[in-house]
Amino acid sequence: MRQVLALATALLGAQALPAAEPPAWWKAFTGAPRVEAGFVQESDSAVFGKLKRTGILRLAKGGRLRVEYRKGLLLVADGRKLIQYDAEARTAQKVDLRSAAKDAPLLYVLLDPAALDQVFTVKAGSVPDAFTLEPRKPGLPKVRLEGKGGMPLRISWVDPTGANQVLEFLSPHVPAPFDAATFTFKPPAGTRWINN
Numbered sequence: 001m002r003q004v005l006a007l008a009t010a011l012l013g014a015q016a017l018p019a020a021e022p023p024a025w026w027k028a029f030t031g032a033p034r035v036e037a038g039f040v041q042e043s044d045s046a047v048f049g050k051l052k053r054t055g056i057l058r059l060a061k062g063g064r065l066r067v068e069y070r071k072g073l074l075l076v077a078d079g080r081k082l083i084q085y086d087a088e089a090r091t092a093q094k095v096d097l098r099s100a101a102k103d104a105p106l107l108y109v110l111l112d113p114a115a116l117d118q119v120f121t122v123k124a125g126s127v128p129d130a131f132t133l134e135p136r137k138p139g140l141p142k143v144r145l146e147g148k149g150g151m152p153l154r155i156s157w158v159d160p161t162g163a164n165q166v167l168e169f170l171s172p173h174v175p176a177p178f179d180a181a182t183f184t185f186k187p188p189a190g191t192r193w194i195n196n
Contacts, residue, residue: 020124022131028150030113034060035151037172045163057169063097063111064183076185077111083185091192092185106143106157109133 029035036058043051055069063079072087082100085092101107108115116122119140120133133143141157151172159165187193 020122020131022122022145023125023129023147025129025147025150025152026113026131026145029147029152032150032174034058034174034178035172036175037151038170040168040170042166042168043159043163045161047161048163057110058175058178058182059110060178060183065111066182074185076183078183082107085185085187085191087188090188090190091194092187093194095195106141106155109143109145109155 036056039055039057041053041055043053045051053069053071053073055067057068058066063077065075065077065082067073067075074083074085074087076083076085077097080097081094082097083092083094097107097111101111108119116133119137120135120143123132123134125131125144125146127146129148130144130146133145135142139160141159143155143157145152146154152169153172154169155167157165
């Protein structure tokens with residue numbers, strides 16, 4: 001699940017903070033039936049150094065997600081289960097989506113933005129189209145979001161390993177309806193399932 005935490009960490013003090021309203025772009029994003037965007041994810045860690053990955057992300061109402069990294073990693077959620085497939089290792093792992101969201105609350109940002117207030121408090125950002133999600137529980141990351149025109153443009157946070165993560169969306173938009181197979185996973189021949 002390390003890769004899930006890398007994206008979404010899914011993607012994501014217990015001190016009380018005054019709540020703020022997210023900017024208008026966030027409200028439009030949470031109302032979108034589906035979203036598609038290319039992305040660049042950059043990580044800067046004392047252990048692994050600087051890493052940069054690219055791919056395409058597709059979201060749809062009902063907790064459906066497909067994240068295809070250009071170099072082998074695939075995440076697919078159908079609303080109930082999240083599957084992580086590593087093409088290089090030819091391994092797949094399936095977890096309950098609710099459990100994954102508890103371990104990586106950043107998944108709420110992508111899959112269930114209406115549930116964010118259960119985990120985070122919204123705090124106004126330093127610029128008009130940005131805001132911060134302050135964790136309600138210790139041990140969770142603070143998340144900064146920026147967007148415009150009804151779409152997110154950047155999400156940044158520090159993951160549990162201490163790495164600075166930045167997820168930048170490229171040309172996010174509402175596409176035509178996705179094919180039903182978009183959010184299903186067909187394991188390639190020779191796939192080894194782990195931790196099932």
